[in-house]
């Protein structure tokens with residue numbers, strides 16, 4: 001079975017730069033997010049997403065969206 005892949009988006013204008021998603025991300029082998037100089041979350045490695053939804057569930061401003069991609 002093909003590995004599942006996910007699309008991760010941050011709605012930047014709603015992000016308050018708390019860093020929760022960055023610290024809770026279980027992306028493998030490394031974090032899906034990084035923090036920009038202004039502290040806002042930026043998706044840098046969506047291919048590392050395991051679909052745990054920690055980011056989506058814990059973002060206080062509901063500005064992270066994770067969706068499963070269709071198999072190619």
Ligand code: SF4
Pocket residue numbers: 006008021024025026027028032033048049050051052053054055056066
């Ligand atoms: S769903 Fe999990 S692995 Fe994917 S970006 Fe969110 S916290 Fe990281």
Ligand code: SF4
Pocket residue numbers: 010014015016017018019020021022039040041058059060061062063064
């Ligand atoms: S948890 Fe939400 S508000 Fe906090 S840095 Fe991540 S996207 Fe921004």
